Amino acid sequence: MKLAIGNDHSAVEMKKEIKKYLEDKGIEVIDVGTNSTESFNYPISGYKVGKMVANGEVDGGVLICGTGVGISLAANKVKGVRACVCSEPYSARMSKQHNNSNIIAFGARVIGVETAKMIVDEWLNAKYEGGRHQVRVDMLTEIEQTQGLKVVDEQGQ
Template identity: 75%
Template sequence: MKIGIGNDHVAVEMKNEIKAYLEEKGHEVVDFGTNSSERCNYPVYGEAVANAIVNGEVDCGVLICGTGVGISLSANKVNGIRACVCSEPYSARLSKQHNNTNIIAFGARVIGIELAKMIVDEWLNAEYEGGRHQVRIDMIKDIEEKQKQK
């Protein structure tokens, strides 16, 4: 699988560890940065990973900032993105099974590296269930279409 990864200055170390972890598991990881500890703005990286997904450059994405919230909000502004911030594995798995999320996000100031790996594993190993959940995904797509028309 080809996975985009992005982060802000707070999450450089965690991003590097998650990137290496994913590569060890055989995934191709495209790093959208940053690799600097100098203060930067997370929307740049959230948008970059989100655009790579909708443009078909990567299959899915992992985003990390201080809490995971800001960077996921940025990604969710891109039509077609369903990013979810998770601080534990159960929600990560269900976000894929029920919401077909294409980005998982978490906070480097909130969780440790081992929990981050567990979240990533649960999310990547989960499969979208479709069925009754597709109605809701279609409703989300309808909201996106309405916003395009404004």
């Protein structure tokens, strides 16, 4: 398995710990984040990880900024990305099982390293369930590709 990891200046130390944690599990990690605590614009890392995931260069991504929100918003602007911010393990698992998330994000100013490791583990170990969830994932893709949603448009809303 190969993952991309990205971060901003607020998450340098957490990124280093999560990267090592993943590598210790035998996962190849491509680091596209910053290693400096000087101000760094999170959209750069979010975009880079998003592009790598969308292009199939990696199997998934991990993003970390102060809250996880900004960096995930940047990644979600890339077609094909489903980045989810999670602050606890249950949401991480469900994001994969129900939403087929391909990037997980969290905040270095919100959670601790041990919680981040649990989030990563739940996300990595979860499997997309498909089935009834595929209809919704397809709807997300439709919105992304057309900026519309047929089922809503047909109802005149």
